[in-house]
Amino acid sequence: MPATIAMLRDLEASGEIRARSGTAFALTPALREAYVSGSDEELEYAALLDAARASLRLISAEEKGEPRRAVVSADVDNVTLRADLDAAVVRLDGPVPLSQIAAIHVDAAEAADAVTAAAAVIDAADLGDEDAEFTLGDAEDHELAWYAPQELPFLLELL
Template identity: 75%
Template sequence: MRVYIPATIAMLRQLLDNGELRALSGTAFALTPALRESYTTGSAEELEYAALLEAARASLRLLGADDAEPARRVVVSADVPDAKPRPDLDHAVVRLPGPVALSMIAALHVDTPDAEDHVRAAAKVVDAADLGDPDAEFTLGDAEDHELSWYATQELPFLLELL
């Protein structure tokens, strides 16, 4: 199953150092049967993209107040055959059985530098947006207007070096 793991730049550094990624609480997102049922239309590609966007939103929650790392949403795409759907949590949520090895990772998706101010602001209000605050939703929308850039796993050292 292709999963989308919310992450941070610091987690990418750990991935490079350790050769594996540990998702917070083992949580990731994927095109699950529940997600497919929640949409009346949409191709598999469109629904996979919806799962990726859910992971990007979740990555906002991982960003702390620490300004040492760039404020960028990070999503790691990986193929994890034993991921278990968790429809009790949300339509796209899956639980990973353990750390994800670098060899299982298909791609990295990371915000570009021009998104940092919007991402930093969105990280502060993501919970309020989820609770329906219209101003917070607007701020979150500013961050979500930025497309994530795609990187191959071989590019990880260079990506981190350029930050």
């Protein structure tokens, strides 16, 4: 699920996270068909990258949001495939409790400038602007750090 730091703070406070508009990304049959080859791990990583890009859209919509992409990986069964939107898109039917979260992925502090720039041009990139796409690439060059769900309070404290 694409997320923001504010959404992670809500997750810590409430014990559950709700994907915006119910939209998440997963290893779907359509995603598997889109790639000629690739292990499940590689295809899950492709879905994670799609979610990280969607996180930029959430950051761009937040007022005074923290410029770090966040993705919450969860083991969820009840999803609706949305191949009409993109190969990896699924719709969740409700909030996801902390007990179903497998990992949390967040940008390191060094990515903040690139993420800020990318969030400012995400819409232009979606419309085909090559310079904006290049700016997105700068943000996507930063790998997301991996955190176990039980590390969430410590992660948020250190931000």
